[in-house]
Amino acid sequence: xxxxxxxxxxxxxxxxxxxxxxxxxxxxxxxxxxxxxxxxxxxxxxxxxxxxxxxxxxxxxxxxxxxxxxxxxxxxxxxxxxxxxxxxxxxxxxxxxxxxxxxxxxxxxxxxxxxxxxxxxxxxxxxxxxxxxxxxxxxxxxxxxxxxxxxxxxxxxxxxxxxxxxxxxxxxxxxxxxxxxxxxxxxxxxxxxxxxxxxxxxxxxxxxxxxxxxxxxxxxxxxxxxxxxxxxxxxxxxxxxxxxxxxxxxxxxxxxxxxxxxxxxxxxxxxxxxxxxxxxxxx
Amino acid sequence: xxxxxxxxxxxxxxxxxxxxxxxxxxxxxxxxxxxxxxxxxxxxxxxxxxxxxxxxxxxxxxxxxxxxxxxxxxxxxxxxxxxxxxxxxxxxxxxxxxxxxxxxxxxxxxxxxxxxxxxxxxxxxxxxxxxxxxxxxxxxxxxxxxxxxxxxxxxxxxxxxxxxxxxxxxxxxxxxxxxxxxxxxxxxxxxxxxxxxxxxxxxxxxxxxxxxxxxxxxxxxxxxxxxxxxxxxxxxxxxxxxxxxxxxxxxxxxxxxxxxxxxxxxxxxxxxxxxxxxxxxxxxxxxxxx
Numbered sequence: 001x002x003x004x005x006x007x008x009x010x011x012x013x014x015x016x017x018x019x020x021x022x023x024x025x026x027x028x029x030x031x032x033x034x035x036x037x038x039x040x041x042x043x044x045x046x047x048x049x050x051x052x053x054x055x056x057x058x059x060x061x062x063x064x065x066x067x068x069x070x071x072x073x074x075x076x077x078x079x080x081x082x083x084x085x086x087x088x089x090x091x092x093x094x095x096x097x098x099x100x101x102x103x104x105x106x107x108x109x110x111x112x113x114x115x116x117x118x119x120x121x122x123x124x125x126x127x128x129x130x131x132x133x134x135x136x137x138x139x140x141x142x143x144x145x146x147x148x149x150x151x152x153x154x155x156x157x158x159x160x161x162x163x164x165x166x167x168x169x170x171x172x173x174x175x176x177x178x179x180x181x182x183x184x185x186x187x188x189x190x191x192x193x194x195x196x197x198x199x200x201x202x203x204x205x206x207x208x209x210x211x212x213x214x215x216x217x218x219x220x221x222x223x224x225x226x227x228x229x230x231x232x233x234x235x236x237x238x239x240x241x242x243x244x245x246x247x248x249x250x251x252x253x254x255x256x257x258x259x260x261x262x263x264x265x266x267x268x269x270x271x272x273x274x275x276x277x278x279x280x281x282x283x
Numbered sequence: 284x285x286x287x288x289x290x291x292x293x294x295x296x297x298x299x300x301x302x303x304x305x306x307x308x309x310x311x312x313x314x315x316x317x318x319x320x321x322x323x324x325x326x327x328x329x330x331x332x333x334x335x336x337x338x339x340x341x342x343x344x345x346x347x348x349x350x351x352x353x354x355x356x357x358x359x360x361x362x363x364x365x366x367x368x369x370x371x372x373x374x375x376x377x378x379x380x381x382x383x384x385x386x387x388x389x390x391x392x393x394x395x396x397x398x399x400x401x402x403x404x405x406x407x408x409x410x411x412x413x414x415x416x417x418x419x420x421x422x423x424x425x426x427x428x429x430x431x432x433x434x435x436x437x438x439x440x441x442x443x444x445x446x447x448x449x450x451x452x453x454x455x456x457x458x459x460x461x462x463x464x465x466x467x468x469x470x471x472x473x474x475x476x477x478x479x480x481x482x483x484x485x486x487x488x489x490x491x492x493x494x495x496x497x498x499x500x501x502x503x504x505x506x507x508x509x510x511x512x513x514x515x516x517x518x519x520x521x522x523x524x525x526x527x528x529x530x531x532x533x534x535x536x537x538x539x540x541x542x543x544x545x546x547x548x549x550x551x552x553x554x555x556x557x558x559x560x561x562x563x564x565x566x567x568x569x570x571x572x573x
Binding site (some may be wrong): 022085103106108121145173233 | 401444
């Protein structure tokens with residue numbers, strides 16, 4: 001490691017490793033974009049699949065994924081935000097707070113398929129929801145709860161203490177202070193984290209496999225107690241379970257591209273929002 | 284007076300919602316453990332120690348977890364062996380060697396990878412990696428433990444890069460200045476001072492990455508071939524614990540022994556990731572204090 005030549009070699013070596021990762025990411029995106037773009041047209045996006053998914057569009061899978069993402073956020077957002085407000089504004093150091101934090105860390109590490117087992121045991125069977133949108137939404141909500149809590153708490157803690165003290169000194173109660181002088185400055189930060197959570201929920205397959213996803217169901221759901229198709233599961237079915245995998249290759253690329261655009265688009269919105277917030281609030 | 288009641292009610296409500304996280308964790312252990320408990324009573328836990336997983340058979344079913352556990356271990360070990368050099372290497376490069384603009388682009392770009400759904404990565408693996416492995420190593424099929432490991436490494440790398448880079452960057456500048464002042468070269472400073480100082484954070488990053496790898500389901504199920512055999516060769520087809528649950532849960536009868544055996548697999552997975560997580564948190568705490 002003494003000689004200058006050796007140093008440069010090592011430097012080039014880890015630079016090559018880094019750019020190899022970049023290359024692989026780029027090739028995943030380009031490969032799917034390249035092959036998928038020609039498949040996507042108005043018909044593909046807005047019609048029902050036909051003949052077991054060998055022909056036709058992916059409308060029910062798109063609607064299914066969108067309704068799952070929406071339902072999940074309706075369940076997870078209030079829970080996650082309220083927990084974050086409690087942890088950042090009310091919680092005192094003690095056994096309860098420590099236990100809540102341990103629970104959040106544990107939840108973040110539970111494998112998605114185990115969430116599927118839990119959702120199957122609790123929502124599908126014990127609460128008798130059956131395999132349904134609502135069972136899937138509750139399961140996914142449990143899974144993304146830690147993401148929402150952690151990012152919301154971060155957003156709340158970024159608001160300077162002086163804003164709280166000023167409000168309290170003027171005689172406002174604690175909740176008035178939080179509601180009028182803390183939340184308005186942290187709400188967009190809290191939403192950023194939640195958007196990342198939506199992206200995660202929309203792309204997950206394993207939990208919905210056991211709680212909601214239908215193999216092939218060419219109609220739209222009528223209520224939250226119906227089964228639906230979903231993009232990730234549909235892609236899985238087309239690539240591994242379909243009788244003629246090579247023939248439906250274009251449909252696989254199309255489905256993968258729609259899913260990728262949806263998830264990365266959601267993430268992009270979150271990133272842009274974050275940059276915007278950083279510019280707007282500089283404490 | 285009314286205002287005080289309102290304040291108290293709000294505080295109580297927030298307290299209650301904060302407890303839901305604890306309830307969910309308890310719920311997971313209870314509902315996954317319940318079915319596993321039934322299994323422990325009826326065929327007994329001894330059944331799980333066997334070396335053959337034959338859940339559907341005309342003669343005698345057998346629910347030995349050994350091939351599934353070794354399958355998961357093999358894929359995880361290979362993936363870890365790939366993740367550590369690439370993840371830590373990229374983190375060192377981004378934190379210490381890249382130009383500022385390069386860093387601003389590289390880190391978010393690698394983090395994009397974390398956002399790509401696992402089923403899309405699995406699909407990419409199926410159409411690109413599996414044929415590649417088949418032709419390069421001249422195998423009869425590319426659906427191997429190696430293919431799964433490469434995809435898993437890809438999925439763990441963003442976690443490892445992101446957390447390790449934070450850890451490396453939070454090493455005080457004075458350490459580096461002191462090392463450089465003593466005449467050490469830039470590379471010597473990085474490998475002998477900066478990286479060792481950031482080690483607890485890097486270890487935590489790797490642990491969290493491994494946690495993600497063990498729990499990953501879809502990508503692995505799509506490319507490892509799913510043969511429940513005990514093997515140590517990266518070129519064999521293996522079946523992991525996660526893939527077993529996902530693939531078989533759709534076909535089992537509710538309440539059957541097979542159904543309960545799958546919940547036992549779930550409990551093993553849950554305990555493994557729980558343990559890894561606790562260790563990772565210990566290391567994270569250490570580096571945040573230091």
